[in-house]
Amino acid sequence: MVLTQQRNIVTRTWGSSVGKKFVMAVTGVIFLLYVIAHMIGNLKIFFGQETFDAYSEHLRTLGAEIFGYEGVLWIIRVVLLASVVLHMAAAFSLWYKAKRARPVGYQHKGHQGSYAARTMRWGGVIIALFVIWHILDLTLGTVNPDPAGGAYAKLVASFDRPIVAIFYIVAMVALSFHISHGLWSGIQTLGGNSAVKQHALKSFSIVVGVVIAVGFAIIPVSVMFGLVR
């Protein structure tokens, strides 16, 4: 009999398909919490330029006595970046494993499973590309028409370009699908689902996905219709 090696917790986790899903579930929770906080912060745009820019500055001075200027923000960024790397590494590994598991496909394609579940992978790729653009546009200002402006000025300048606003909205639709499946899937992966809870969990995840997408998308829509100038 071949003896399995006593491995440490990292290789034990990463070494199994479900272990990789644990990593995706935990990093997914981090993203979800971040996205909710980000959405609530964004909605301050409706309280005017002064409030929004003050909020933006507050994020930078938050905990500055201990962590220095932008210190907390950098901690969040590092955690998010590490989570993205782990989430994507696990996702691509499982994607590769899935491709390997079915070398010959079906002639007659079936369509079992929800749309959200079947589009998780490409949806995730779209969200990743969007995030890159989003940082270049509104954080670094590299592709923003008003790179020197404050947070409010950059946002309005960016969404004054209809193509950018529409891309943002499309990305939010992708995000809502990703959360709709990802949230309940994460709970299932962490062992929190049961046949009794299943329906409620799925419905709850769809509601969370839609609320988050609407909370974000309402801003470019407001800029396009001149409600936020």
Added chain:
Amino acid sequence: MRITLRVWRQKNADAKGKMEKYKLDDVDEDMSFLEMLDVLNEKLILQGEDPVSFDHDCREGICGSCAMVINGTPHGPQKNTTTCQLHMRHFKDGDTIDVEPWRARAFPVIKDLVTDRSAFDQIIQAGGYVSVNTGSAPEAHATPVDKVSADDAFDAATCIGCGACVAACPNGSSMLFTAAKVTHLGLLPQGQPERQTRAISMLAKQDELDFGGCTNVGACAEVCPKGIPLASISRLNHDVLGATLAGARAD
């Protein structure tokens, strides 16, 4: 009924297969799907052609042999039904029906619609059992089992190991099968001593045999002829998580 069949024909494991078209003019709507294939095979034999190979045994929905993907759905359009219990009345006169084998690296095609599903046996060998001492049988009432656990365990135990979950899964994963076994044994008191090692050993075997990883798509539960709930996978995940954190090992 007149039915046009497009069936996957493949001479042997190494041959390149393709879909072949067959026309049947005298299909009775009360025939089961397998009886319809029997009629086709009689016709092929009379014409001196090679009949279509397919697995079947009990023909009453409990052996899990009759593996075939019908119009893109394992076991066809009728929910909670194996192919042998599917009747032609669920199709319309003039329909074209595509019939293909399970598709998974772990289930290689042997001939036509017949696949080698011994990979499931290997997953069972890795942990799908309880260890009991031989000798005098214990008194049945000595170990009480609560009603809910008994019912849930029995529901999971109805898994017939047909492999439809793997065939339907876009990831080619056998999670629903493994989860059914882990749920069935892990809910009962007799299954407790090996509960953690069972989960990680069966999962490790499934990964090793080149089944894909689960992404909770739910296609498996939709096609399962025994209606094993998707949430069983959560129970497997729960046991795997516990075993992973605790460092349980089988050796």
